Amino acid sequence: MDRLGALSAFMEAADAGGFTEAGRRLGLSASAVSKAVMRLEERLRTRLFHRSTRSITLTPEGRLFLERCRRIAAEMEAAELDLAQLHDAPRGKLKFSLPSAGMPFMEQLAEFQKRYPDIELDMDCSDRLVDVIDEGFDAVLRTGDGSDSRLMSRVIGTYSQMIVGAPDYLERRGTPMTPDDLSQHSCIMYRSLVSGKLLSWRVVYDEEPVDLPLSPATVANALEPQLAFARQGVGLACLPDFTVRDDIDSGKLVAVLDRYLTGRTTFRVLWPSSRHLSPKVRVFVDFVAENLLSKR
Structure with missing residues (x-):
């Protein structure tokens, strides 16, 4: 003591x-x-x-x-x-944030809402860098190492990027065989809301990671427009694998250059370490860790 x-x-x-x-x-x-x-x-x-x-x-x-x-x-x-609080039911408002890459998780999050009807979800769906503590968030879903000492974290899973295009686009423009071929293609790029810069496409080329300097044909600051434009055959897009798996399985999109995309990114749920882990936060953390990426 x-x-x-x-x-x-x-x-x-x-x-x-x-x-x-x-x-x-x-x-x-x-x-x-x-x-x-x-x-x-x-x-x-x-x-x-x-x-x-x-x-x-x-x-x-x-x-x-x-x-x-x-x-x-x-x-x-x-x-x-x-x-x-062993016998307390999870209840109350739960304020959380997730990036645009998390939009495909909406069905699972809706399932969470149905499972815990006494929890009111207050979602911030954007790629802005929120201040978890000062803005009063109960939890956030984010990529990266989660090194903020004010926050606790739990790994949800990992994912890789995939370069995809619609079959009719590849029929018109050809299938790129090496990263160098991408300079001849229309590329649908993402612009960061935080930095204002285009997110480069990182590939492993000659055993070295390389950020490809591409000329964009289309630019968006969210995932959904990139996915929609790729489906319509506008160009190639580089997107998280869990967002395009269903389209690849159904034939709406085709993956290219897979062997050059070997890196993986960690997805985490984070919450303030200075607060009690209330029943609503505890069940939310357990749910997202067990259901978001594990079923994709």
Whole structure:
């Protein structure tokens, strides 16, 4: 228990930026908080704070230790909440965000809504970079490494990109056999809402990853227009595999250059680590992890 108290004193001091304010929040004296942190440093044989007469700042080791402590605290809170709410039904508003690449998940998310009718879904469907904490999101679906220390994450699955075109387009323009052939084709490109730049098509060519410099024939800032234009034979599009599998199986689209597209991207669900994992968030995280990419 003394160790848990020292961890609490350390985290509060780091958040408050001083021992006096940390003591006020904890109902202790500044001296008691300072001594608890000093004992923790002695036990770890590591200085966690730089101290001056006016302030304290975390050392590099202190910043690393703080991230781990926050995760420990979040797990403890979650364990307590799980027991306290064991018999509570998931309910209330659940605000979450997903990128345009997640639009094909709508049927599964509708199934979630039917399974938990007391949860009100408030969806933000866009590729803008939301601030999960400041904007009050309960959860977000995102690609990438999920390295934000303020967030917990769980891997949903992985996917690869596929270059696809309609059969009539390939009949008119020919099937590209190497990445170099794409310079002769009409390409349907994606423009990032965040950077304003076109997203390049990354291929593995001569055993090296290459970002192809393509000249776009069509540009869109969402997935659905790219998919629609590809189906209509306007050009080739590079899209996540889970968005085009059904079209490929039905013959509406044909995949090309598969052997040059070997990379995979991780899809995650993330939620604030500083909050209790409420029943509504817990069932949402479990549902998306088990149903979104696993059934595609």
